[in-house]
Amino acid sequence: MPSVAAKLIPGVLAAYTDTHPHVEVALVDDNAAGVETRLLAGEVDLALGNCLHIQDERIEFTPLLADPLGLVCLHDHPLAQKPKEVSWQELEPFPFIRNGTCTLLEPTPAHVLADNARYSVENITSLFSVLELGIGITTLPKLAFPDGSTHLRWIPLTSPYVERQIGIFRLKDRYISPQAYDFFEMCVSQLSANNL
Numbered sequence: 001m002p003s004v005a006a007k008l009i010p011g012v013l014a015a016y017t018d019t020h021p022h023v024e025v026a027l028v029d030d031n032a033a034g035v036e037t038r039l040l041a042g043e044v045d046l047a048l049g050n051c052l053h054i055q056d057e058r059i060e061f062t063p064l065l066a067d068p069l070g071l072v073c074l075h076d077h078p079l080a081q082k083p084k085e086v087s088w089q090e091l092e093p094f095p096f097i098r099n100g101t102c103t104l105l106e107p108t109p110a111h112v113l114a115d116n117a118r119y120s121v122e123n124i125t126s127l128f129s130v131l132e133l134g135i136g137i138t139t140l141p142k143l144a145f146p147d148g149s150t151h152l153r154w155i156p157l158t159s160p161y162v163e164r165q166i167g168i169f170r171l172k173d174r175y176i177s178p179q180a181y182d183f184f185e186m187c188v189s190q191l192s193a194n195n196l
Contacts, residue, residue, distance in 0.1 A: 003067075003141065003143040003144040004048050004049065004143065004166060005027065005029050005048075007143055007147075008048070008143070008166075008191055009027060009048065011190065012183075012186055012187055012190050012191065013025065013027065015186060015190065016182070016183055016186055019182070019186075020179055020182065020183075023179045025183070028044065032049060032050070032054055035047045035049055035054065035169070036054045036056060036059065039054075039059055039169060039170070039171055040056065040058065040059070040171070042171075042174065045170065045174075045176045045177070045180035045183075045184075046168055046169065046170050046176070046180060046183060046184055046187070047168070047169040047170075048064075048166065048167070048168050048169070048187065049166070049167070049169065050164045050165065050166060051063065051164075051165045051167055054169060058171055058172055058173070059169050059170070059171060059172065060169065060170055060171070060172045061167050061168075061169055062167050062168050062169075062170075062184075062188060063165050063166075063167040064166050064167045064168060064187065064188065064191040064192050065165075065166050065167075065191055065192065066163040066164075066165060066166075067141040067142055067143045067144075067163055067164045067165075067166050068141065068142050068156060068157075068161070068162070068163045069101070069104055069105075069139050069140070069141055069142075069157050069162040069163060069164070070139065070140065070141075070142060070145070070154045070155050070156045070157050071086050071091060071137060071138075071139055071154070071155045071156075071157055072131060072137065072138050072139065072140050072145060072152055072153070072154055073094075073131070073137040073152065073153060073155070074131070074132070074134050074151060074152060074153070075150075075151060075152065075153050077094075077134070077137065077153075079091070079094070079137065079155065080153045080155065082155065084155070084156065085155065085156045085157070085158040085159075086155050086156070086157055086158070087157070087158065087159035088105075088108070088109065088110035088112075088113060088157065088159065088160065089159075091110075091113055091137060091139075092112070092113065094136065094137050095118040095119070095135060095136035095137070096113045096114070096116065096117045096118060096119075096136055096137060096138065097117060097118070097119040097120070097121055097127065097130060097131065097135075097136040097137065097138040098114045098117035098119065098120040098121070098138070099120075099121055099122065099124075099127050099138055099139075099140065100122050100124075101139070101140055101141055101144065101164070102114035102117075102138075102139065104139075104141070104162050104163075104164055105139065105162065108160040108162060109160065110139075110157070110160055110162070113139070118136060119135070119136055124144065128146065128152070131152055132151045132152065139157060139162075140154070141163070141164050142154060143166070166191075168184060168187050168188070168191075170184065
């Protein structure tokens with residue numbers, strides 16, 4: 001996931017490089033299907049992502065952190081004036097923009113937001129551009145929200161509370177090198193302690 005690659009991995013990679021200066025590391029961004037294919041083919045040792053999209057029994061998932069879902073809207077939007085949280089019913093009157101993370105809403109009553117969305121934008125860069133025009137609102141996990149945004153605000157969605165589990169994947173029966181295992185252990189120790 002781009003949010004994991006951009007916000008979580010650089011710190012782990014920097015720490016890993018300090019302790020393993022001669023190990024070559026390739027960081028590859030891919031979608032869930034691509035990650036699963038690469039793991040099963042032995043092209044990668046480890047993968048970080050959301051547990052919802054990879055279900056193959058040969059792949060082991062180690063949870064690292066919970067990434068809560070929230071409303072994203074302009075700073076001057078009426079919902080941005082709310083205290084510290086919103087419910088999905090408060091979002092209903094406003095034009096909603098469906099995005100790739102809206103699958104998190106599916107098992108909740110809030111699925112009607114995505115089902116009745118006026119717009120659908122899959123690319124995260126395009127999504128932020130559309131949001132900054134003020135033509136709608138959306139929901140996003142906190143990690144997907146850009147740090148230091150001057151135009152947009154992220155507000156926790158508490159009714160229902162929805163989160164995605166971010167973790168690390170590896171093949172159950174595949175031997176990985178001691179260096180790859182050290183990277184796995186570093187991800188577990190550093191990212192499990194990460195407080196969103």
